Amino acid sequence: MKSMALRFTNSFACLPDNFFVRTDPEPLDDCHLIDLNNKVADFLGLNSGFCQSAYFVDYLNGQQKHPEFDPLAAVYAGHQFGHYVPQLGDGRAILLGEITTDANQTWELQSKGSGLTQFSRSGDGRAVLRSTIREYLCSTAMDGLGIPSTHALCMMASSTDVYRERVEKAALLIRIAPSFVRFGSFEYFHYQSRPDLVKILADYVIKQQYPAFFGKVNSYFLFFQEVIRSTAELIAKWQAVGFAHGVMNTDNMSILGLTLDFGPFGFLDEYNPDYICNHSDHSGRYAFKRQATIGLWNLHRLAEALCSIIPMQQAIDALADYEKIFSRHFFQLMGEKLGLKERDKEVLTIINQLLSLLESNRVDYTVFFRSLASFDQAAGSSNLLIRNQFTDRDAFDAWAEKYQRQLVKESSDNRTRALLMNLHNPKYILRNYLAQIVIEKAERGDYSVISILQKLLQNPFDEHLEHEEYAQTPPDWAKEIVISCSS
Numbered sequence: 001m002k003s004m005a006l007r008f009t010n011s012f013a014c015l016p017d018n019f020f021v022r023t024d025p026e027p028l029d030d031c032h033l034i035d036l037n038n039k040v041a042d043f044l045g046l047n048s049g050f051c052q053s054a055y056f057v058d059y060l061n062g063q064q065k066h067p068e069f070d071p072l073a074a075v076y077a078g079h080q081f082g083h084y085v086p087q088l089g090d091g092r093a094i095l096l097g098e099i100t101t102d103a104n105q106t107w108e109l110q111s112k113g114s115g116l117t118q119f120s121r122s123g124d125g126r127a128v129l130r131s132t133i134r135e136y137l138c139s140t141a142m143d144g145l146g147i148p149s150t151h152a153l154c155m156m157a158s159s160t161d162v163y164r165e166r167v168e169k170a171a172l173l174i175r176i177a178p179s180f181v182r183f184g185s186f187e188y189f190h191y192q193s194r195p196d197l198v199k200i201l202a203d204y205v206i207k208q209q210y211p212a213f214f215g216k217v218n219s220y221f222l223f224f225q226e227v228i229r230s231t232a233e234l235i236a237k238w239q240a241v242g243f244a245h246g247v248m249n250t251d252n253m254s255i256l257g258l259t260l261d262f263g264p265f266g267f268l269d270e271y272n273p274d275y276i277c278n279h280s281d282h283s284g285r286y287a288f289k290r291q292a293t294i295g296l297w298n299l300h301r302l303a304e305a306l307c308s309i310i311p312m313q314q315a316i317d318a319l320a321d322y323e324k325i326f327s328r329h330f331f332q333l334m335g336e337k338l339g340l341k342e343r344d345k346e347v348l349t350i351i352n353q354l355l356s357l358l359e360s361n362r363v364d365y366t367v368f369f370r371s372l373a374s375f376d377q378a379a380g381s382s383n384l385l386i387r388n389q390f391t392d393r394d395a396f397d398a399w400a401e402k403y404q405r406q407l408v409k410e411s412s413d414n415r416t417r418a419l420l421m422n423l424h425n426p427k428y429i430l431r432n433y434l435a436q437i438v439i440e441k442a443e444r445g446d447y448s449v450i451s452i453l454q455k456l457l458q459n460p461f462d463e464h465l466e467h468e469e470y471a472q473t474p475p476d477w478a479k480e481i482v483i484s485c486s487s
């Protein structure tokens with residue numbers, strides 16, 4: 001069971017030298033696997049026994065050089081908190097190579113936390129255990145929720161010290177995506193006044209990811225339209241599930257509309273549109289309610305970076321569709337959460353009134369929607385379990401009456417609707433306090449909760465009655481949790 005079955009290529013490494021710097025990972029001391037995502041291993045066609053072997057860990061850690069790896073750190077730039085930073089790049093991630101599956105899908109394999117690169121700036125190239133755990137779990141959570149995201153194959157711990165506010169242990173995350181190209185990858189070449197390289201990158205992305213567009217006269221425009229659509233739909237999904245990314249800088253925006261670079265992200269507990277999950281985001285630029293607007297702002301920065309290959313007016317026209325795509329998708333998802341079939345003005349009012357009620361009554365977003373499946377639409381039902389989540393019960397009753405009328409109008413029935421709603425309203429999300437429990441245990445060498453949480457997050461719509469405690473609202477101590485960019 002050596003590396004026989006593994007075949008790696010690296011098409012990114014075939015781009016001109018301007019795109020990357022070849023960099024070997026710097027091995028961590030005593031690097032050992034703490035969790036493997038079998039689902040990810042399976043779709044990559046990797047044998048899970050092999051993934052858990054010392055060989056594989058040594059390859060990923062850079063202890064041994066795999067003959068087919070061609071490791072590199074890619075360069076990119078980006079608008080960080082609204083300000084252009086001309087050079088960023090993989091400061092602590094290394095693209096090891098690509099795996100092509102039997103289904104002919106190609107996945108880039110990256111190690112995150114693998115040491116210094118030419119783009120590390122003042123950083124140490126490492127990732128601490130706590131941030132690695134957060135990205136590992138959240139990648140699974142996103143997949144379970146059906147939200148496009150990079151995936152995490154496995155996570156390794158080590159005895160290497162790293163220095164943040166305190167001394168911590170370094171860890172390593174192995175993550176995959178069809179492509180890790182970011183909006184900022186295009187910005188880098190645009191602001192370097194290298195339209196030739198913008199074009200090469202666009203051609204590369206189109207050929208690899210959108211082969212149907214390749215060679216068409218308007219291929220760049222079609223590609224840009226796809227980025228707009230996938231970004232708008234991604235953010236609509238974040239909003240519907242209650243996810244805040246936290247650092248929507250253009251260097252963290254995937255060109256494929258994937259959730260990318262998990263840092264100080266957070267899922268809503270109480271419904272609070274003003275929620276700012278990133279402690280360092282003093283102005284609330286990336287507050288939950290601003291994500292859709294920021295997505296559009298970021299797409300404008302991408303349009304500027306592509307202005308040498310897409311006429312500005314065409315890009316502006318395409319951008320005009322963003323809000324429509326976002327709203328349509330969000331409306332669709334919220335209707336599904338409510339178990340409603342129609343999408344008319346009345347339903348829109350029901351959704352909007354509900355959201356303001358959830359906000360003013362500080363109701364837990366996930367618990368509420370999960371419980372709504374048990375709403376009894378028979379006239380006069382008091383729906384106590386749902387009603388009791390609100391402090392303003394009269395306001396809830398007024399809303400419930402409207403909702404009940406709509407259900408009857410749609411000839412809905414309690415049982416069918418409940419089954420359907422449970423497919424759209426997760427019971428389990430990665431609440432900050434759950435991640436915190438896992439982290440505190442892991443820092444003491446106890447990794448036992450990781451696999452439990454992985455199982456719940458991979459199937460968040462199932463009941464898992466034996467693990468109900470993981471569906472609970474945060475305990476009081478969770479209010480003290482502070483998540484910043486330092487990772």
Ligand code: AMP
Pocket residue numbers: 088089090091092093119120121122123124125126127247252261263487
């Ligand atoms: P982020 O906002 O975490 O996605 O990171 C922004 C930039 O900082 C990227 O270029 C990262 O590679 C870089 N970076 C973050 N943390 C580190 C670190 N510990 N060492 C080196 N570079 C880092």
Ligand code: MG
Pocket residue numbers: 251252261
């Ligand atoms: Mg980043």
